[in-house]
Amino acid sequence: MSPAAPGGLQLVSDPWDPDRISELLSRLRPPLTSHPCCYSWPCAVPSIGPKKTLSMGSSSLRVDAVLGQGAFATVFQATDPVTSDRMVLKVQKPANPWEFYINTCLDARLPPAVRHLFGSIRSAHLFLDGSIMLGELHNYGTLLNAVNLFRAQSDRVMPPPLVLHFAVCILHTVELLHAARIVHADIKPDNFLLGERWGGVWRTTGTFRR
Numbered sequence: 001m002s003p004a005a006p007g008g009l010q011l012v013s014d015p016w017d018p019d020r021i022s023e024l025l026s027r028l029r030p031p032l033t034s035h036p037c038c039y040s041w042p043c044a045v046p047s048i049g050p051k052k053t054l055s056m057g058s059s060s061l062r063v064d065a066v067l068g069q070g071a072f073a074t075v076f077q078a079t080d081p082v083t084s085d086r087m088v089l090k091v092q093k094p095a096n097p098w099e100f101y102i103n104t105c106l107d108a109r110l111p112p113a114v115r116h117l118f119g120s121i122r123s124a125h126l127f128l129d130g131s132i133m134l135g136e137l138h139n140y141g142t143l144l145n146a147v148n149l150f151r152a153q154s155d156r157v158m159p160p161p162l163v164l165h166f167a168v169c170i171l172h173t174v175e176l177l178h179a180a181r182i183v184h185a186d187i188k189p190d191n192f193l194l195g196e197r198w199g200g201v202w203r204t205t206g207t208f209r210r
Helices: 020-024 097-109 143-151 160-179
Strands: 039-040 053-056 057-069 073-079 086-092 121-126 133-134
Touching: 057 086, 097 121, 097 133, 133 160
Parallel strands: 039 121
Antiparallel strands: 053 057, 057 073, 073 086, 086 133, 121 133
């Protein structure tokens, strides 16, 4: 911990420190695992891959494909064979319960009229060596995908009015987060998901800090 800042605030030297995050989560009352959409499993993360069927409690999901992969997570598309409902599975190693906690903060703090502007986690499954988050599937890609589409055209740039539109959307979502006392710590084009039309449903994902 660093010395107290002006105004009596205490600065944290590294708010992303895993031990610090674990300490903050341990203080929650009631605990995060008491949430009806948070499940703890006394085993390792099951083997997951395309064409495999994954048992998640009383239901099963068919893993369709890999949608993306990063340093700490792999995102799969999956389908419920009973309802044909499609979703994403975000597999993280090590486990990241903080992401689900921030999701509950978004549910509690954002006005219902704007909650749809941010990604939502249906359920969190915490294992001994990792976690799986079940979330919404978006078929229209990210802002980075849109930028790359224009880069492939003859002009190679996105039209200025569209750039301004997306800039306003980004600033609006960040303003909403700050009003809810949440900081997005990983703002970049591939963390903004596009909806059914330009300027339609606009989703924000990524790393959040309270």
